[in-house]
Amino acid sequence: MLHYSFTRCFYRNMLCVGLLLIGLTSCGSVDTRPYATQLASQQMLLVQSHARLQAKTIQRLMLETYQSSVLLASAVRDHARDKTVVMTVERGKTVAVRLPVATSRIILQKWAFNRLHHASATMNTALAYAIRQARARAIAYDPSQIAGYVAYVVQPGDTLEQIAARGGSHPDVIRVYNQLQGLPTEGRPLIIPRLVGATSELPLTPMLIRYGDTNQLWINLSFDSEAKGDWLWTMLDTLREQQVHVTFFVTGGWASINPDVMRQIAADGHEFGNHSYSHPNFVTLSSGQIAAELAETERIVHELTGKTTRPFFRPPYGKFDSRVLYEVIAQGYLPIHWSLDSQDALGEAKSADYLLERVTGFIPPEQLPGTLVLAHCCSPRDGFAGALPRIIQRLNEMGFEIRPLRDMLGVQ
Numbered sequence: 001m002l003h004y005s006f007t008r009c010f011y012r013n014m015l016c017v018g019l020l021l022i023g024l025t026s027c028g029s030v031d032t033r034p035y036a037t038q039l040a041s042q043q044m045l046l047v048q049s050h051a052r053l054q055a056k057t058i059q060r061l062m063l064e065t066y067q068s069s070v071l072l073a074s075a076v077r078d079h080a081r082d083k084t085v086v087m088t089v090e091r092g093k094t095v096a097v098r099l100p101v102a103t104s105r106i107i108l109q110k111w112a113f114n115r116l117h118h119a120s121a122t123m124n125t126a127l128a129y130a131i132r133q134a135r136a137r138a139i140a141y142d143p144s145q146i147a148g149y150v151a152y153v154v155q156p157g158d159t160l161e162q163i164a165a166r167g168g169s170h171p172d173v174i175r176v177y178n179q180l181q182g183l184p185t186e187g188r189p190l191i192i193p194r195l196v197g198a199t200s201e202l203p204l205t206p207m208l209i210r211y212g213d214t215n216q217l218w219i220n221l222s223f224d225s226e227a228k229g230d231w232l233w234t235m236l237d238t239l240r241e242q243q244v245h246v247t248f249f250v251t252g253g254w255a256s257i258n259p260d261v262m263r264q265i266a267a268d269g270h271e272f273g274n275h276s277y278s279h280p281n282f283v284t285l286s287s288g289q290i291a292a293e294l295a296e297t298e299r300i301v302h303e304l305t306g307k308t309t310r311p312f313f314r315p316p317y318g319k320f321d322s323r324v325l326y327e328v329i330a331q332g333y334l335p336i337h338w339s340l341d342s343q344d345a346l347g348e349a350k351s352a353d354y355l356l357e358r359v360t361g362f363i364p365p366e367q368l369p370g371t372l373v374l375a376h377c378c379s380p381r382d383g384f385a386g387a388l389p390r391i392i393q394r395l396n397e398m399g400f401e402i403r404p405l406r407d408m409l410g411v412q
Contacts, residue, residue, distance in 0.1 A: 136172035139195070141308065146193045149332040150202045154188040154410070163190070168198030177332075178311055179271070179406040185213060188410035191311040191334055206325035210337045212408030214370035217400050220408040221391075222247040222338070223377035224314065226254050226279045231385035232261055232377045236268060238388045244402045245270050248377065249314040249336075252277035252297030259304050266305035271404045273312035274298060274333060282315050282324045290327045312336050312405055336405065338374035339363075344384045345376040352387035359387075360394045368400060370408070 139145045152163060160171035160183070167174075169192050174180075178190050189209055194200045212220055225232075225248055239246060248265055250272060255262050265272070276282070276293040277300075285293070298309050313333035315324065320335065328335050342358055344350055350358075359373055375384050395402060 132172055133176060136170065136176045139170070140173045140177040140193055141310070145196055146332075147196045147198070148194045148200075149330060150192050150194070150200060150204050151207050151329045151334060152190050152192050152202055152205075153207070154184045154186055154190065156186050158184075158186075160184070163192065166201045167192035168194040168200040170195065181406065181411055183412040185215075185410035185412055187213070189334055191329070191332055193332065204326065204330065206322050206329065208320065208325060208335045208337050209409070210372065211339050212370040212372060212403075212405070213410040216403075217369055218403045218408055219368060219370075219395060219400050220247060220372045220405055221375060221402055222249060222273070222314070222336070222372060222405070223375050224249045224275055225258075225377050226251040226275060226316070233264075234385045235377055235388055236261075236264055238385075238392070239270070240268055242389070242392050244392055245404045246402065247271050247273055247312065247405050249273040249275035249312070250297070250301065250309070251275045251279050251316075252293075252300045253279070255297070255300050255304060262301070262304045266307050271312075271406060272301055272305070272307055272309045273314055273336060273405070274301075274309035275314050276316050279316040281317055281319050282328075283319050283321050287327050290324070291331055294328070294331050294333065309333075336372070339371040340373050342373055342375045342384065350383045352383060352390065355383055355387035356390050356394060359391050360398065365398060368398075372405075372408070 147168075150167065152167065154163070160174055163169075164171045164174055173193055173195070174190060177193050178184075184190060189207060192200070192202060212218060221244075223235075223246060245268075248270055250262070274294055274297050277296040278293065280289075280293065282290055282293075294313065301307060301309050310332055311334050313328050314336050315328075318337060325335050340359065340363060342350075342355055344355055363371060377384070392402065
């Protein structure tokens with residue numbers, strides 16, 4: 001079974017390569033260089049990060065191939081006496097064929113090399129995609145390469161290529177900046193970064209997001225974090241146990257004194273939004289002050305977690321005017337409000353029963369799709385922490401799924 005030994009050794013080596021990729025990407029150190037320079041210098045780390053994710057998929061593919069080749073080789077060996085081979089093929093289908101052993105070996109060899117070719121093509125595609133995304137990320141988050149931002153709502157028939165051409169951007173930069181996990185749907189609001197030296201036909205239009213995609217049975221839970229609270233760890237435990245991802249709008253001041261919590265939020269896969277640095281009323285701030293509040297929070301979040309708050313912003317106290325919307329969008333953020341206030345931080349302390357009914361029963365079920373729920377993770381009161389497990393269960397029973405903003409705003 002020479003061909004079988006070769007196949008086994010090859011896949012064992014390829015699996016080791018995949019593990020080596022993961023090992024390399026797990027190493028890192030804190031870079032204290034200026035923020036913009038640091039972002040640009042992380043291109044190779046980002047390539048490795050994407051390669052790590054792709055390597056896991058490739059490892060699984062190779063492991064399945066190796067396991068199948070073991071079954072095939074075993075079948076050849078076990079049935080050599082009566083010159084019959086039982087070929088176990090992919091996707092759970094089994095086909096019994098009576099063939100001479102020599103013929104079955106040739107079939108096995110061709111099958112193995114076809115799988116090798118497929119695995120090689122998959123690896124090349126994955127690495128090319130990782131490199132392209134890393135380059136786009138290095139551009140999207142490097143202020144020296146971005147001339148400005150506009151907000152845009154995807155129209156019928158739009159493609160990212162068309163939007164990028166009109167907005168002086170690049171499809172990959174738009175995809176990365178808006179954290180798109182697929183193609184944007186019609187009506188999806190986007191921030192379009194205009195590249196240095198490019199021109200844009202898109203006007204600077206103010207907008208405020210109050211609802212997500214109403215065509216899906218999805219709801220977003222977002223938590224504003226600006227005050228001291230002892231219940232966030234409990235909430236994170238609940239979200240992790242239920243495998244639910246939410247959005248945390250954090251202030252820079254709060255993030256800087258809660259580094260461990262920030263890192264845990266990032267490790268659990270939740271997304272961040274910008275909630276200013278010191279939680280002021282943005283209506284009272286100058287353009288320079290607005291830019292400074294946003295930039296400082298983004299810097300702190302990135303230094304603590306390696307993540308970004310872009311492109312989501314929620315105005316403190318929910319207060320805004322048209323000027324604030326213009327200024328925030330010009331800084332590269334989509335202003336996010338809410339569809340439903342849980343009232344967990346309003347007035348007297350709320351019971352878990354009250355919050356359960358408020359979130360799941362205040363709006364008729366047929367109007368719940370696309371709802372953006374406002375809550376607070378850092379109130380000294382424990383109401384929402386106590387209600388959260390029941391809220392998740394009730395929404396699941398109603399057929400709803402809790403999703404982060406990057407999905408809620410519309411993605412195929």
